[in-house]
Amino acid sequence: MGADVWTTARTMPGGYERPDRFIEADTSTVGGVEVAVSKISEGGALDILVHVVGGSSTPPGGFAAATEEHWLAELNLNFLGAVRLDRALLPAMVEAGSGVVVHVTSIQRQMPLHDATLPYASSTAALFQPSEPGTGSE
Numbered sequence: 001m002g003a004d005v006w007t008t009a010r011t012m013p014g015g016y017e018r019p020d021r022f023i024e025a026d027t028s029t030v031g032g033v034e035v036a037v038s039k040i041s042e043g044g045a046l047d048i049l050v051h052v053v054g055g056s057s058t059p060p061g062g063f064a065a066a067t068e069e070h071w072l073a074e075l076n077l078n079f080l081g082a083v084r085l086d087r088a089l090l091p092a093m094v095e096a097g098s099g100v101v102v103h104v105t106s107i108q109r110q111m112p113l114h115d116a117t118l119p120y121a122s123s124t125a126a127l128f129q130p131s132e133p134g135t136g137s138e
Contacts, residue, residue, distance in 0.1 A: 004043050008036045027081035028054065028073070037088040045096035046089050052104045053078045053127065056120035063118060071119045078105075078123035103127045 008023040010032075016022055023039045026032035040046060054077035058070040082103050093099030105124035112121030 003047075006036075006040055027051075027085060028077040030084065033081065033084040033088060037085070040089070041092065045092040045099065047093075047099055049085065049089060049099075049101045050104065051082055051085055051102070053106065053124050054081065056117045058117055058119050060116050062115045066119050074119035074123045075126075078120060079126045082127055 006021055006023055007018075008025050008027065010024070010026045012019060012022045012024055023036050025035040027036060054074075056074060058074065059065045086101060090099070090101070093101075105127050106120070108117060108121040109125035109128050112118055
């Protein structure tokens with residue numbers, strides 16, 4: 001059994017080896033998620049979604065430097081992008097009775113850099129789902 005693998009990002013890297021398997025989409029926007037989901041869904045229900053959370057553009061300076069725009073941009077990129085993907089892809093996975101979603105975040109969800117990336121840390125912490133005690137990933 002093989003895997004049907006897609007990669008998505010806002011822009012395709014130069015020299016990308018599989019441009020036919022690349023979806024250029026900005027998942028921090030509703031329209032970008034719609035583009036990605038439309039292409040992915042052509043193959044039916046998704047078996048595995050691995051979403052690597054975006055990044056941070058907030059300047060150094062902690063809470064004093066983080067503007068409303070920084071907070072909104074990072075929540076859209078890191079948290080709401082994941083929520084939108086889940087909302088769009090999970091119904092077919094539930095109907096199929098199988099599937100896995102993995103959102104890869106950052107250690108900053110537990111150990112934020114208070115002078116630099118509070119919006120990023122908060123937006124990745126929002127994705128954290130603690131596991132059952134004793135499973136090794138608490």
